[in-house]
Amino acid sequence: MLAIRNVTVADGTGTVTTLLIENGTIVANGKDAAIPAEAGVIAGEGLYVLPGFIDAHTHMGGSSAFDHPPAGSRHETYGYIEAREGFLNWGVTAVRSCGDRSEDMLAFRADVRAGKERSPRLVCCGPFFQAENGHPWATVYMKSELLLKDAAIFVDQRVPVERRVAAVAGMGVDFIKVFYAHLNKMDYPNPVSRLTKEQLKRVVDSAHRSGLKCAVHVDGPAEMMDAAEAGADFIEHMIGAGGTDTEFTDEMVQKVKDSGAVVDPTMISILRFDNTPGFPSVWEALKKAVKQFYDAGIPLAVGCDSGIPFVPFGESLHDEMACLNEAGIPAADILKMVSRTNARVLGLEDQLGSLEVGKKADIVLLGSDPVKDIHNTRDIRLVLLDGHVAVDRMG
Numbered sequence: 001m002l003a004i005r006n007v008t009v010a011d012g013t014g015t016v017t018t019l020l021i022e023n024g025t026i027v028a029n030g031k032d033a034a035i036p037a038e039a040g041v042i043a044g045e046g047l048y049v050l051p052g053f054i055d056a057h058t059h060m061g062g063s064s065a066f067d068h069p070p071a072g073s074r075h076e077t078y079g080y081i082e083a084r085e086g087f088l089n090w091g092v093t094a095v096r097s098c099g100d101r102s103e104d105m106l107a108f109r110a111d112v113r114a115g116k117e118r119s120p121r122l123v124c125c126g127p128f129f130q131a132e133n134g135h136p137w138a139t140v141y142m143k144s145e146l147l148l149k150d151a152a153i154f155v156d157q158r159v160p161v162e163r164r165v166a167a168v169a170g171m172g173v174d175f176i177k178v179f180y181a182h183l184n185k186m187d188y189p190n191p192v193s194r195l196t197k198e199q200l201k202r203v204v205d206s207a208h209r210s211g212l213k214c215a216v217h218v219d220g221p222a223e224m225m226d227a228a229e230a231g232a233d234f235i236e237h238m239i240g241a242g243g244t245d246t247e248f249t250d251e252m253v254q255k256v257k258d259s260g261a262v263v264d265p266t267m268i269s270i271l272r273f274d275n276t277p278g279f280p281s282v283w284e285a286l287k288k289a290v291k292q293f294y295d296a297g298i299p300l301a302v303g304c305d306s307g308i309p310f311v312p313f314g315e316s317l318h319d320e321m322a323c324l325n326e327a328g329i330p331a332a333d334i335l336k337m338v339s340r341t342n343a344r345v346l347g348l349e350d351q352l353g354s355l356e357v358g359k360k361a362d363i364v365l366l367g368s369d370p371v372k373d374i375h376n377t378r379d380i381r382l383v384l385l386d387g388h389v390a391v392d393r394m395g
Ligand SMILES: [Zn+2]
Pocket: 057, 058, 059, 098, 099, 305
């Protein structure tokens, strides 16, 4: 048994508690919790406790630099070591992989779940659906054969998409991912092929028939409307870097709200490319849109698109939280989004996302109060993953 004694809950209420942890689970949480004599004790006095951070949008095998093999295999990318160590070092104890080489990810996920790998918890989508000659296969992946073999599936006339989605579901993936995107990220401002709205709807419907939720990548407001109408469960991104479609009317915001979709703005992935050659700035429009969605009560996830160039694993989640704060969302709410909302996005809300008794002991201790200043999420002193110390900077 492990005890974290007299620690302040990082929710702005000032509550001090003692947490007891056994077999990877929180078994007590309260200021009067009695610490058994045999328990190992962590002195939490002066520290702040919160659930392990969750990144709702990553690419574990993605290229973190253009000189890495794009969508390289698990072994080519060093067993994902950069990803998993980056995450754990920054307190990220669960992630959602939104497109990687499927064979590798599913093998890696099996190893993680069997406790054979030191890694954050992981859910993944398997091969993603996209338009032939569309993003990302024909753009950032420059028509890579490797990607087509194992990570991308074209929605085309050759095989009914229903059959293809059912086959992916049969691989045991956690959700379905589809790209509904027009921006050509390698050749601005010329657009690339995109799925039709009807094709998009068929992918989403097929996912639902297979009992899976569907995440839809969009590049802007018009595409988001189509995704909401198609029944997307998760909408990835809001306004693409360099996009010219940037305005959400009140009616559009209401439509997304009524759809029930969770929106994942991935602000940091836009900021890193914003206002660079070929990418006119969308930053002010994006901040405005995020605030509109927040004010409307639309559930927002905290995802980074980590793994793409300039968006490193782990640290970017803290940048993303700072971006959301800059858009006008209070720190206390961002901390709920990165735990509770993200746990729901991963489909793990029964196990993760809070410090309630019965939840998995994925826990972060901070040296300073993140509700006072969101940048304090970076002041990480201890990370527990499944009740075990993954990072110790208690000094
Ligand atoms: Zn992505």
